[in-house]
Amino acid sequence: MEEAIQTLQQWVDESQHIVFFGGAGVSTESGIPDFRSVDGLYHQQYSQPPETILSHTYFERHTEEFFRFYRNKMLFPDAQPNNAHRKLAELEQAGKLTAVVTQNIDGLHQKAGSQCVYELHGAVSRNYCTRCHRFYPMDAVMQSEAVPHCDCGGIIKPDVVLYEECLDNATVDGAVRAIAQADLLIVAGTSLVVYPAAGLINYYRGRRLVLINLEPTSADARADLVLHDKVGRVLEQLQVR
Ligand code: OAD
Numbered sequence: 001m002e003e004a005i006q007t008l009q010q011w012v013d014e015s016q017h018i019v020f021f022g023g024a025g026v027s028t029e030s031g032i033p034d035f036r037s038v039d040g041l042y043h044q045q046y047s048q049p050p051e052t053i054l055s056h057t058y059f060e061r062h063t064e065e066f067f068r069f070y071r072n073k074m075l076f077p078d079a080q081p082n083n084a085h086r087k088l089a090e091l092e093q094a095g096k097l098t099a100v101v102t103q104n105i106d107g108l109h110q111k112a113g114s115q116c117v118y119e120l121h122g123a124v125s126r127n128y129c130t131r132c133h134r135f136y137p138m139d140a141v142m143q144s145e146a147v148p149h150c151d152c153g154g155i156i157k158p159d160v161v162l163y164e165e166c167l168d169n170a171t172v173d174g175a176v177r178a179i180a181q182a183d184l185l186i187v188a189g190t191s192l193v194v195y196p197a198a199g200l201i202n203y204y205r206g207r208r209l210v211l212i213n214l215e216p217t218s219a220d221a222r223a224d225l226v227l228h229d230k231v232g233r234v235l236e237q238l239q240v241r
Pocket of ligand 1: 022023024025026028029034035036037040054103104121161162163188189190191192193194212213214215229230231232
């Protein structure tokens with residue numbers, strides 16, 4: 001085992017309140033592209049930048065175009081959890097990991113068995129009517145043409161946080177509490193450039209901050225252990241004991 005992974009293994013062994021903070025890089029090994037890598041969503045060519053299409057204003061003004069992009073680029077109904085998702089679920093089950101805080105909307109942590117997941121940017125599996133608030137599953141959006149509508153006539157909106165929208169207060173509170181009480185924080189698969197989500201790691205008060213990311217991030221300098229590697233490849237090597 002490599003030295004860095006040995007160190008991580010020792011820290012995991014010694015911790016009881018691990019929190020994992022992740023982003024799109026956690027799901028690339030499940031075949032879902034991230035946003036900012038060279039082959040990521042933000043490097044593809046569209047009539048508008050994805051940040052614009054994924055904004056509240058765009059949703060309101062160009063609803064049909066929003067859904068065309070959303071169906072094509074944000075929904076991956078066949079994606080399966082990878083080694084990272086599975087190991088985190090195992091760590092939670094063993095009573096070592098308190099929470100997963102994720103910027104992802106794909107639901108793969110829950111699919112792997114994780115129970116305590118704070119989804120900062122919402123979830124594609126939850127959709128609701130903007131008029132009567134009736135709940136709809138992902139199929140309602142996937143199988144509809146153009147703009148999905150509720151029986152009452154209202155537009156069905158995915159429960160995902162668009163640019164210009166606020167994060168859910170209860171989700172942020174839960175995430176902050178878990179991070180503040182953690183004795184090991186593992187940050188992985190995120191460029192840490194999107195706020196307020198990226199700022200939540202500043203609530204960490206523990207001794208050991210671990211960063212696992214293919215590319216360097218702004219938090220590398222203050223991390224106690226940095227692995228520029230694939231998060232699934234790293235986590236799969238950990239023993240849960
Ligand atoms: P990014 O695409 O900005 O960053 C993903 C990071 O993961 C990059 O630094 C990659 O190098 C790294 N990475 C990719 N695959 C990896 C792997 N297998 N193992 C380790 N690292 C890997 O994604 P996020 O930081 O999640 O928000 O982006 C944050 C937010 O920006 C998203 O939640 C989304 C987007 O706009 C909204 O849609 C509101």
